[in-house]
Amino acid sequence: MTFIETIGVAWEGLLLNKLRSFLTTLGVIIGVAAVILMIAISAGAAAAIADQINALGTNLILISAQRGTPGKPPTLVYDDALALAQGVKGISGVAAEQSVTDQVIQWGTANFTIPTLGETPDFPTVRQVPVGSGRFFTQVDLDRKNKVIVLGSKVAHDLFGDTNPVDQEVMLGNTHLTVIGVMAPKGSVGGVDYDDQVYVPLTVLYQRYLANTPVQNRVRAIYVSAASAETMDSAISQIKTLLARRHGVTVSNPDFTVQTQQDIIQTQQATTETFRTLLAWVAAVSLLVGGIGIMNIMLVSVTERTREIGVRVSIGARPDDVRMQFLLEALILSLFGGLVGVVAGIGGAWLFNETGVMRTALVPWSLGLAFAAAAAVGIVFGYFPANTAANLDPIEALRHE
Amino acid sequence: MDNDSLIRVENLVKIYDGGEVPLRALDGVSLTIARGEFVAIMGHSGSGKSTLMNVLGALDRPTEGRYWLDGEDVGEMDVEELADLRNRRIGFIFQSFNLLPRLSALQNVRLPMLYRLENRLDAAKREKTAIAALEVVGLGSRLYHRPNQLSGGQQQRVAIARALINQPALILADEPTGNLDTKSSEEIIGILQNLNRQGVTIVMVTHESDVAAHAGRIVHMKDGKIMTDGPNGHRQRDAAPALESRGGAA
Ligand SMILES: Nc1ncnc2c1ncn2[C@@H]1O[C@H](COP(=O)(O)OP(=O)(O)O)[C@@H](O)[C@H]1O
Ligand SMILES: [Mg+2]
Numbered sequence: 001m002t003f004i005e006t007i008g009v010a011w012e013g014l015l016l017n018k019l020r021s022f023l024t025t026l027g028v029i030i031g032v033a034a035v036i037l038m039i040a041i042s043a044g045a046a047a048a049i050a051d052q053i054n055a056l057g058t059n060l061i062l063i064s065a066q067r068g069t070p071g072k073p074p075t076l077v078y079d080d081a082l083a084l085a086q087g088v089k090g091i092s093g094v095a096a097e098q099s100v101t102d103q104v105i106q107w108g109t110a111n112f113t114i115p116t117l118g119e120t121p122d123f124p125t126v127r128q129v130p131v132g133s134g135r136f137f138t139q140v141d142l143d144r145k146n147k148v149i150v151l152g153s154k155v156a157h158d159l160f161g162d163t164n165p166v167d168q169e170v171m172l173g174n175t176h177l178t179v180i181g182v183m184a185p186k187g188s189v190g191g192v193d194y195d196d197q198v199y200v201p202l203t204v205l206y207q208r209y210l211a212n213t214p215v216q217n218r219v220r221a222i223y224v225s226a227a228s229a230e231t232m233d234s235a236i237s238q239i240k241t242l243l244a245r246r247h248g249v250t251v252s253n254p255d256f257t258v259q260t261q262q263d264i265i266q267t268q269q270a271t272t273e274t275f276r277t278l279l280a281w282v283a284a285v286s287l288l289v290g291g292i293g294i295m296n297i298m299l300v301s302v303t304e305r306t307r308e309i310g311v312r313v314s315i316g317a318r319p320d321d322v323r324m325q326f327l328l329e330a331l332i333l334s335l336f337g338g339l340v341g342v343v344a345g346i347g348g349a350w351l352f353n354e355t356g357v358m359r360t361a362l363v364p365w366s367l368g369l370a371f372a373a374a375a376a377v378g379i380v381f382g383y384f385p386a387n388t389a390a391n392l393d394p395i396e397a398l399r400h401e
Numbered sequence: 402m403d404n405d406s407l408i409r410v411e412n413l414v415k416i417y418d419g420g421e422v423p424l425r426a427l428d429g430v431s432l433t434i435a436r437g438e439f440v441a442i443m444g445h446s447g448s449g450k451s452t453l454m455n456v457l458g459a460l461d462r463p464t465e466g467r468y469w470l471d472g473e474d475v476g477e478m479d480v481e482e483l484a485d486l487r488n489r490r491i492g493f494i495f496q497s498f499n500l501l502p503r504l505s506a507l508q509n510v511r512l513p514m515l516y517r518l519e520n521r522l523d524a525a526k527r528e529k530t531a532i533a534a535l536e537v538v539g540l541g542s543r544l545y546h547r548p549n550q551l552s553g554g555q556q557q558r559v560a561i562a563r564a565l566i567n568q569p570a571l572i573l574a575d576e577p578t579g580n581l582d583t584k585s586s587e588e589i590i591g592i593l594q595n596l597n598r599q600g601v602t603i604v605m606v607t608h609e610s611d612v613a614a615h616a617g618r619i620v621h622m623k624d625g626k627i628m629t630d631g632p633n634g635h636r637q638r639d640a641a642p643a644l645e646s647r648g649g650a651a
Contacts, residue, residue, distance in 0.1 A: 311500075313487070316484050316488020317516050398460070
């Protein structure tokens with residue numbers, strides 16, 4: 001039997017039993033589709049994370065105090081940020097940030113509680129949250145501890161409705177503050193809704209909301225944007241050296257951490273890993289079920305065609321010929337399932353994306369991988385039936401009805 | 402061993418253990434068939450004819466006894482060599498034709514060639530050879546018919562073409578006319594006789610005396626043993642005259 005003819009015979013057999021062939025390969029179809037979808041979803045998640053990181057600001061370096069050691073409170077302070085801005089070369093901005101418990105904001109009769117942050121002038125550029133109207137506060141505002149506030153876009157809308165908030169006076173906690181600006185809508189990034197919080201100068205936060213607390217002067221994070229990707233590494237090492245010197249620690253054993261976008265991506269990818277593992281199991285189980293289905297149908301096929309096998313042997317087919325024929329049939333069956341699965345996987349990924357269920361990104365090599373998995377299933381699970389066929393006794397096979 | 406003997410079996414025994422008592426389907430069969438002979442094997446149903454044919458066709462192995470084909474000890478052969486024997490040196494014809502239903506006449510005939518591609522012809526020559534074989538059996542106009550589109554006699558002729566395709570020295574036919582009407586039977590026997598005239602050795606099982614009458618030698622079996630074995634003509638009883646008149650009319 002030539003290869004082509006064997007394929008032809010196998011294909012005809014499949015067409016004879018269209019429904020049976022389809023049902024048999026359903027497991028393979030689902031398995032292959034799951035493999036493709038799994039990879040598309042994790043690629044989509046990775047792309048989403050990358051987008052988040054981009055939204056946070058490119059070439060962003062995040063410095064945070066190491067927390068959690070009892071008796072040794074975090075030591076990152078506002079002056080560290082000022083020192084970094086002064087002493088590190090190759091950076092385009094430094095933004096220090098501190099938060100307080102949510103405060104009640106009030107204008108006229110409207111009031112609600114709102115996350116409140118103390119920021120420095122570089123916040124809009126470093127964190128890439130542009131100002132929508134009015135202005136952000138300046139170093140002068142910080143130095144003079146001017147009682148000004150900038151609102152997130154949603155806060156502005158909720159509090160003022162159609163009124164222009166700029167130059168209006170609001171109450172935040174016990175302090176009267178003048179609205180000088182409203183940020184442009186940004187949306188949620190990494191679980192933080194930038195539109196639903198308010199910003200005051202860091203020094204005002206210390207004076208009005210953190211007076212007489214040990215948190216005085218401390219910042220929860222300093223964001224530094226490197227001037228370019230090329231200056232990242234140099235900026236990081238300068239930051240480490242400078243902060244270590246200021247804190248009286250060594251670079252190898254610091255009391256702060258310096259993270260880049262890459263670090264953040266990696267942390268977040270660990271989260272999607274769990275989901276990917278789950279899908280991998282779905283794929284593996286489906287392929288296993290598909291394989292057993294193929295084995296079952298091939299055993300049925302061998303039984304149905306016992307006489308044919310006897311005829312083939314009687315005219316000179318070797319056991320190897322018979323084995324190869326049935327292996328090829330199993331392979332064709334599984335590759336057929338693989339093909340349908342690839343189409344289903346692509347369609348599923350597209351549908352997930354379109355309907356907004358989950359962001360997906362098709363990865364070309366995943367199609368090859370899924371197809372190869374289907375082929376492997378065909379060969380592995382086709383071997384036993386093929387071997388059964390090859391070892392049939394010719395006389396008994398010929399006598400079979 | 403003399404050079405002319407194609408088949409030599411000695412003391413063949415085939416025992417089936419399935420039933421309450423072991424059944425001796427072959428019970429000490431010894432037989433020598435010379436190259437070019439046309440031998441008919443006769444006997445009642447269950448006398449062991451098919452069992453013997455299967456052993457001769459290398460489809461089955463005897464429980465005891467030895468079998469030389471063309472001087473080679475078949476009992477010593479491995480599965481590959483047996484497959485080769487069935488493919489190139491023996492053509493087997495069955496009562497029930499045993500064509501593959503999904504293949505055309507041409508594809509059926511071509512099949513044995515495809516199992517020995519390494520020492521065979523290219524696709525075009527294979528096709529030519531298969532067409533020629535079908536023409537020999539008078540089916541040159543039925544190349545692309547499937548078995549279910551052919552009459553019994555035509556199907557058996559396809560089977561003969563398939564058996565011939567690798568030019569075997571030996572044709573084994575187990576009741577080749579058992580499922581056929583008289584006219585078709587005669588056509589089949591005619592083809593076999595023609596082949597025999599061209600030097601192909603033929604061993605044919607039949608329980609119809611008029612069919613056996615065409616053979617040069619008739620072997621009678623009973624209970625797994627050979628009862629009589631001799632040239633045709635002498636041992637024909639009541640069937641012989643009837644057959645001669647019919648043969649004259651044909
Ligand atoms: N596979 C088998 N198992 C058990 N008995 C068998 C088997 N094949 C044949 N026989 C028995 O062996 C005897 C000879 O059978 P067979 O050679 O087919 O007879 P024939 O072809 O002369 O009619 C019969 O009694 C038959 O029932
Ligand atoms: Mg029989």
